[in-house]
Amino acid sequence: MQDIYTSHDTRFSTPSSVDVDIYRLENDLRAVVSGEVNFDDGAKGLYATDASNYRQIPLGIVVPKHEEDIINAVKICHKYKAPVLTRGGGTSLAGQCCNVAVVIDVSKYFNKILDFNPEKKLIKVQTGLVLDELNRYIKDSDLIFGPDPATHTHCTIGGMIGNNSCGVHSVMAEFAGNGARMEDNVESLTILTYDGHKMEVGPVSGEELKTIIQKGGRKGEIFRKLKALSEEHEDEIRERFPDIPRRVSGYNLPELLPENNFNIARALVGTEGSCVVVLDATLKLINKPKAASLVVLGYKDIYEAGNNVPKVLEFEPVGLEGMDYRLVEFMKKKDLHPQHLSLLPEGDGWLIAEFGAEDQDKANKKANELIEALKKDDNPPSIRLYDNEKKQEAIWDIRESGLGATAWVPGEVESVPGWEDSAVAPGRVGEYLRDLNQLFTDYGYHPALYGHFGQGCIHCRVGFDLFTAEGLEKYQDFTIKATELVKRYGGSISGEHGDGQARADLLEIMYGENIVRAFREFKAIWDPDWKMNPGKVVQPYGLTTNLRWGTNYNPDKTKTYFQFPDDENDFRRSTLRCVGVGKCRRSEGGTMCPSFMVTHEEKHSTRGRARLLHEMVVGDVVKNKWKNESVKEALDLCLSCKGCKGDCPVDVDVATYKAEFLAHYYKGRIRPRAAFAFGLIYWWARLGSLMPGVVNWLSRAPVIKTIIKKMGDIASERELPKFAPNTFRQWYKRNNNGQAKNKSKVILWADTFNNFFKPETLIAGKEVLERAGYQVVIPEKILCCGRPLYDWGMLKQARRMLRVIISSLQADIRSGTPVVGLEPSCVAVFRDELTNFFPHDKDAARLKEQTFTLAEFLLKEDVDLPEYHKKALIHRHCHHQAIMKFDSDEEVLKKLGLKYQILDSGCCGMAGAFGYEEGARYEISIKAGERYLLPHVRKADRETIIMTDGFSCREQIEQCTDRSAKHLAEVLLEAMERGKME
Template sequence: MVTLKSSTASTLPERLEHSLRGEVRFDDGSRALYATDGSNYRQTPIGVVVPRDKQDLIEAIRICREFGAPIVSRGCGTSLAGQCCNVAVVLDTSKYFHHVLDIDAGQRLATVEPGCILDVLRDAAAPHGLTFGPDPATHNHCTLGGMLGNDSCGVHSVMAALLGRGPRVSHNTRELEILTYDGCRMTVGPTSDASCERIVREGGRRGEIYRRLRELRDRYADLIRERFPDIPRRVSGYNLPALLPENGFNIAEALVGSEGTCVAILEAKLDLIPNPRARTLLVLGYPDVYSAGDHCPEIMKHGPVGLEGIDHKLISYMKRTGLHPSDIQLLPEGKGWLMVEFGADSREESDAKAREVMAMLEQEQNPPSMKLFDDSDEEAKLWEVRESGLGATAFVPNLDDTWPGWEDSAVPPEKVGPYLRDLRELFHKYDYEASLYGHFGQGCIHCRIPFDLRSAAGLRDYRSFVEEAAELVVGYGGSLSGEHGDGQARGELLPKMYGEELIQAFREFKAIWDPDNRMNPGKVIDAAPILSNLRLGTGYHPREPATHFQFPEDHGSFSRATLRCVGVGKCRRLDGGTMCPSFMVTREEKDSTRGRAHLLFEMLRGETIGKDGWRDDKVKDALDLCLACKGCKSDCPVSVDMATYKAEFYSHYYKRRIRPPAAYAMGLIYWWARLASRLPGLFNFLTRTPPFSTIAKKLGGIAPQREMPVFAGRTFKDWFARRTPRNPSGRRIILWADTFNNYLFPETAKAAVEVLEAAGFHVTVPPRALCCGRPLYDWGMLTLAKHLLRQILDDLRGEIRAGTPVVGLEPSCVSVFRDELVNLFPHDNDAVRLSKQTYLFGEFLNKEAPDFEPPRLHRRAIVHGHCHHKAIIGMSDEEELMKRMGMEIETPDTGCCGMAGAFGFEKDKYDVSVKCGERVLLPAIREAARDTLIVTDGFSCREQIEQLTGRHGLHLAQVMQMALREGPHGPSGNLPERAYPGVRNPPGRPSVPLLLAVAGLGLAAAASVFVATRSTKS
């Protein structure tokens, strides 16, 4: 328990709020949000400070010192040893304090703020042909401050070592500007004897620190030389060897890896290295991972820039979880693999290096299988396989959950093979199964182990295992940690590695910097016991509430689903992929998938938050900006499904409560559309003609900047019912007439009919009004959604059991059949059947019409995938189909368009919606030539594009219809203008009959809403 000094003037948060430009958050929601990192540990902080700049950080520490409050610095918060959670004031530098301040290409130096993301630095250095050597798998979201705290390494730290820098961040740090808890600010780095003597003579706190560090060095120098393992990946313990005279008395290097226990970093000057222009990947397959490890020293002689190892268990786990199925097929034959990357100024040179190794290996008696990759896309896919190791091994179906705790031990590289064999034997002793992979070229082994962290017996085994594992790795001359640091997970084990004398040296080193033990106390040295502060433990008894969704992949448990997040923080990247669009805009932890998952976990735990259960407003606030894009379902390495969690939470939060106006205006669009189909002209008049449209938007919670979609003058189903059936002898399919394409934009569905019939199919459409209820999920109207799905199952039962394919046009609706349907009805065989025989339009044609020759169309196109399309179905079939048509397609990494169904229409979400679109998609469309097609299957995506760029997006069905009708070059001139169907009443005074009709329609609408909302309250 931390006791703060009292102040008669104000409280700590009041003083901070008065003095800082940044944000001060001492509320329970923020404290719960930062209670854990990527580790097994959980400690609720005193509060959170988000400094704007360096001065803010300095002032925050000064005020914390005034109150005696401990502090912990935090970047991305992905630490696996518990060093980013503490009963302290968290200083989060990632939101504002994150810039690259300078790139000095001549000196090969970069100056950065601690919250700077590694890839931001690498992107800034790239135009100069430079990069930063250490690069963890989290490179697109981890911060340099966190890397300095952990002394991180990564895949290509081998490259830094080749250039004489050493593989760790400490080896690549020139200077640090630091601040001690007691307010001493200085810049540190290598220090000559003369400089050190001058600083000591100057006196003051700085002189005292230098004097005491020199004395500590002299007292322990021989022991440091004797006991510190001389291996590439020695991360455990403080970097005392950097203080030795032969190492330049480098105080910056000594502080790197101290995990925030000594100083706060204000600024860092880092060494850059030349970045090879070309890379070549050679993958070697061995009979087992041990043989792969044995070969590492021989491979390293040839100077690779990366040497990674993976075993067959990792690949098997990926297959079970459905990760990278096509990428895995690229691997050569084997049960253990080495991924060997070579770099050079040209592809020819890097290829030559790889072929030299292949020639050498071919001379051996039992050479490995070999595969050389020259295609950059294939290389990227294989690196994605390697970087997905943590996610692939965390929650494997039908296996026990795995955890960190012994996930990054390191040995001399020449001993990797024997160590892997002995480590596997130790696993067997405790009946643990785990994949072995990692940075084999530098002796660092990664694994997640199925520790039982909930029972007393399981915890005893966990403790006993890490004790034995520590003795094993020390016996190999290795390090407890080769990358992730000590924190609490390994701090208690350090005496096994260094002995008590050096532990005393560590204790003195910390006391020189932090005599009051206020900097991240209880980590590294005098660490809290390994089994304390556990996130789980024997006291973990979360609520197990009844839910609408059945969570079959999480054993039917919502609490287990909220535990799924492993804290890796991939949802905190600022570009690439789909998740998490709101975080990309706000850079707020609560707007990340991880932040939301952690708050749901805390809600069910019911300590810091959750006392009101499902009615917790802190959780509601965090979920508010979730676009329910489902990006996390596929982008998250452990498939955290926040869209589903949000729907479940909202269903309980709003039970017997009035929802926001937009829930009834947009969530019930199916019923409004059915009403509007009776009098489309009237509805369009009311929603698009001022002042009626202004009033309608205000009543519906719609952003005034938005234009409401136009209802069609005639629905698709009306049109289809009056047609003569075609291809009666062809294969029977059902075209799913969703609400959007039936009532709002039937041209898409008509185009689909034309194309499907041209492919020889007999197209049918269910005559009854049916809806999958897609918009209902955004508002948690799950009872009503289940009712609609049950209608579909009942109405289509014969077709479902006959195996009739269902072809959908709207990705979000198809995703309901493929995802929510089975989650709500996992034991209903017809629901399972329907999920397997439902296809998106392009997917169906590419997979189920092998004899269909798509029409040629020689046009350029920008292709944007709806979020649900990318997350649940994937874009490969559509892309392949367009390439078969002869189209030249560009698929920019656009992420989410920002409309996300109703999200972008809501008044209080408009700004975030626009910023999501402006990140990549909208600028790309504005820059495209006028005759470039804009292809996107999502109705909401087309609305966002049209409303914010004036360009008209086309569904793939319309593109194919264009090719069928107009030939390979399409229509002459620019794109065909979108013609809104329905009647466009001009502004003006409405007639008396129209006003009467409005009144009658209003009564009917009110009755409809009343009936619908009644069913959502159960």
């Protein structure tokens, strides 16, 4: 076996054979590819890593628009002997998706459905298609694709083929007769070899094989050599390959055996792009259950849960998952899905069994058969049955959050991939878990254990030390011992994620020298030049080569404005948060990441931006640190919506990183005009409010408004918000004489936007709080939280304004007076950025704890609310959803008795100044709004109230539809007025 105890400090090493004329390669690719060709340092930084521990700088990136682009790109790479790596979602955990190669990213354009035959239960797709988009396309056919990894919202079919993916419901595919793994669900593939030969492959009968070989040519040569390979090794293949549902490690040589019809397509599944380029795939579909019932079983520990897997499988669930108490504890520490955890029954180890059927009664019947059988056991588990769709989704949210929940856990050693998906026979899960956990304990590791127990696949992230020589040696020694353990169980070192670079060194322990030699021969038959994703699976670079970290990882520390207290007060550590799970690459659902949902560009995803910032910190490829233009370009279209702060499982906060970056980027430079037009809006608004009528007329006068917009880089299509005739503060001074002084005092935060532009919102808020029994005061001094300054990196000014707020409100802060904010962005500043600037300031911490949204305050104080039986369409402001969450608002809506629908619309697109700026930002703004929110607003009937608390959100709705939106405070006041009249 290759020596894996070398190369601790070689994370930038490249194959010695890569000697390419990059300039000519790039030019020739540009000449033949109609898609995108990117060889700049920023693009290389974006694709330098995947979700693994590895980092390799690509030669360049090709984003093909169609098949011809891929064929032409591979042809040019072959001409220059440049390695090739095809990539989908880039979420591989073993290093498959990074290499010193031309990376062909098929996810942006190459994602069409080519054919769908519901009668034959077959669908033909291009490899860049996302799994969820496939299933949405066929949703009305009562069919579904069986394998469904936790990344189903953004993983591509090509990536699933590369890794031989499985997923939560692969048990369903197995019971349906297709089998659990991707290979079992592939009918045929269209492939392209490195030397330019395109062919369709699938199962081949004996006569067909003879005919193909006799015809000769490249295809005949490949088939002849594969036949010889299988004949030479057939006895050992039958003997050495584990007969378990989740054997993913190594190449699928058993598919070349006669009893498996010499199935070339299935043999190529799981080769991780190291043999051919897969152009399209014809996939097998299965019947989709129309109803589901979920049984959650609680055991005293994870071992007992594992021991009960065989019994549960007897009842043929469509999914059977397991998890231990550590996973739940980690979720609690991260405040991840806290509202869902109460759904789990008592125990420290759980099984989740899903039953599917044609209708709910039949699904429940299957579930109850299991429950009745378990109740007869001497020591039955605690049991909960869920047939409510929302509660089922909540349970699956817990399970699918596994990777995110186990990364960046406060107070825990940081965990990484490296031994995260070993697999054994389902009947041996319990005993294997006990031995595996003992091995972890022996080495001082304490990971959470979870996974696809119904198929024997165990997931975990382990606190491997990949920074020190001692830690690396310990990591390597552990993986050898763990491989020997799983081999004793007749299992596989990978049950889902593949080998890549992380486990390729260990294949010889699992399979023996002869089978590993057969793997090398298999690759050489397809790729005699050894240029397809080299160094992965076979002839690997080595377990500790090309690490993202290693013993020489030591980037310079830079003084920052934000203090990053959750990351040891170190911006460098913040940029390491992204673990590459790619949840930000969804095309719909959630808040994160609106710009990616519009552009489908890696650099416009949360992951892409975080990765570029990390590359900037490392500095060897993305140079010039804070002045780097590639980083600036990637951040330009970030809406600062903070959706990532709420949606990302590891709390990557690009909005904060962007503000920090821009503060340094603009140091010594003049900011653009829009920065002064919008960043300083607090001061402009104070001036404008002196003559609101004149300012409003000027901003709408035909010639003058054009000049004003040009001066501020404002899109011509936008209308500037109108100043109110009187500010809220002016109204307050005239209308604040009747409050009883003996009532509890609450500060109403008179934010800049509502104060100057929509005072009716603050008036409604004051009225609601007074009717609830409170004395409402506002700060004596006019104050602003400074939120608009962040968009331009004006952090010195923002910090200064927060200091003024703390000083001005000090007496109220220390007396515990609550602050209620109506503008979500302002509340988010006090709840998030405030203590990021001043992590050790006690008054800042107090203000954070004493600041509430209106809904939070009313619930906390248990205020009685009148009923208001109207229909409402609700859009959640992105900062509200990300930082404060929306649970309190939903409780208030329920108490009102509103018949409401909360839109899963993400960011409205306006996002403060973003949507007002001309050019790309305005276009992204409109496309983000039109993606979901604006069409739903237009469809709503006139009796339906449109509700959103954000000033920007209301502006977007008013400027892009014929409707206007109300704040919760206004709706509450209407309800109180109605109740008073009745």
